[in-house]
Amino acid sequence: MGGTEHLTVERRGATLVLTMNRPEAKNALSLPLLVGLYDGWLEADADHEIRSVVLTGAGGDFCAGMDLKALAGKGMAGDQYRDRLKADPDLHWKAMLRHHRPRKPVIAAVEGYCVAGGTEILQGTDIRVAAEGATFGLFEVKRGLFPIGGSTVRLPRQIPRTHALEMLLTGRPYSAAEAARIGLVGRVVPDGTALDAALEIAERINACGPLAVEAVKASVYETAGLTEAEGLASELLRGWPVFDTADAKEGARAFAEKRPAVYRRE
Secondary structure, eight states: OOOBTTEEEEEETTEEEEEEOOGGGTTOBOHHHHHHHHHHHHHHHHOTTOOEEEEEESTTOSBOOBOHHHHTTSSSOOHHHHHHHHHOTTHHHHHTTSSOOOSSOEEEEEOSEEETHHHHHHTTOSEEEEETTOEEEOOGGGGTOOOTTTHHHHHHHHSOHHHHHHHHHHOOOEEHHHHHHHTSOSEEEOTTOHHHHHHHHHHHHHTSOHHHHHHHHHHHHHTTTSOHHHHHHHHHHHHHHHHTSHHHHHHHHHHHTTSOOOOOOO
């Protein structure tokens, strides 16, 4: 199991749980944390036993964005992490899900602060659960900065444009209830229970056929922005091969025999 001093990695059945672990800094993004995140995404995709990923934060917060001192390597990043960044200058964008999309479903479990870079990572996840006390927002413009983690592109595609522009241009904080109302998160739960709720969703995903799950996720993203005709054509290319798998036959048999399906990714 991978991880770094700023990211813990845990297996819970078929779910890989990635926990950003810098509670003293509200899990602000450091170089070790970014390296750990990227390695976590790769581990999830490479391990066929893993069927879903949950991303969360330690100490009651999700992520408060970039830690510029840590990214500069001032006492917080060893040579091995700087060497990784030199070898792959795009690594930080992959870690933040800007330039990388995991094949497995990614569920965000948000408590506390999920702002700036935290809200940008959130946009790269597939399903989002937030605690009632969570806070969201893109504060970059208030500091004369640009939310370059993908928000000017992704946010207007994920929520209504008027809400996206208000969030981007005002830099104000949003409560979990408001984030749910505009569609940034899908579910709001009592404080302290976001991880449990995310794991419950993951278990439901894990019980489904993994080849079907991955094909459905891929189709949703591949067809975004296409015309309806183009999207439907693309869907057929993704969908038909699933029907020829052993897992599809197992699903039908299990239904007929009134038992849980045993999927083998075949």
